[in-house]
Amino acid sequence: MSNVSPGVPSSDPSGHLLPAGEKGTADVAASPFSPRGEGARRADEGAPGETKIIRQDIRKHRPVETGQARQLRRNETEEEYYFWSDLRARRLNGYKFARQVPLGPFIVDFLCREERLIVEVDGFQHAESATDQRRTEWLNANGYSVLRSWNQEISRERRSVLETVLAALRGRLEFSSELPSFYAPAEQR
Numbered sequence: 001m002s003n004v005s006p007g008v009p010s011s012d013p014s015g016h017l018l019p020a021g022e023k024g025t026a027d028v029a030a031s032p033f034s035p036r037g038e039g040a041r042r043a044d045e046g047a048p049g050e051t052k053i054i055r056q057d058i059r060k061h062r063p064v065e066t067g068q069a070r071q072l073r074r075n076e077t078e079e080e081y082y083f084w085s086d087l088r089a090r091r092l093n094g095y096k097f098a099r100q101v102p103l104g105p106f107i108v109d110f111l112c113r114e115e116r117l118i119v120e121v122d123g124f125q126h127a128e129s130a131t132d133q134r135r136t137e138w139l140n141a142n143g144y145s146v147l148r149s150w151n152q153e154i155s156r157e158r159r160s161v162l163e164t165v166l167a168a169l170r171g172r173l174e175f176s177s178e179l180p181s182f183y184a185p186a187e188q189r
Contacts, residue, residue: 065102079154140185148181
């Protein structure tokens with residue numbers, strides 16, 4: 001990997017510009033959610049009991065996910081619309097956010113790339129979702145923290161949700177039983 005000064009965009013091998021801080025590849029343990037591609041191994045290859053590491057670029061351009069993200073941006077919920085109005089254009093203490101961002105095999109609601117924080121705004125259909133738990137585990141394994149908020153919280157207590165996001169961005173928020181909706185990559189549960 002080449003040395004590039006921080007804050008300077010570079011391009012990946014395909015020529016696409018990459019934001020500063022997102023250069024390189026991530027180490028991901030082999031799982032059913034890891035995409036098969038260049039450098040990927042089957043789970044049964046290698047020595048028995050050995051942990052398999054797959055090198056992959058989680059920012060790889062995937063046209064299907066990009067189209068799906070655009071569709072989600074067009075059909076956002078009312079809560080996402082109001083929450084985005086508070087996050088966009090560095091309105092939250094200068095932190096830059098993007099919305100409906102394809103990240104690996106998933107599309108995340110709001111992403112602060114600089115701090116590797118994902119904010120998910122969920123409706124009732126996400127309560128106790130095993131799929132969301134696997135998704136969060138995958139994102140944590142790739143170095144992202146995930147903060148989940150309910151639509152009701154955004155509608156009724158948007159300011160306190162924004163304060164919680166700020167605390168997470170500043171590193172003052174850790175997983176606890178009082179805040180079960182924050183998942184940091186370093187947490188071992």
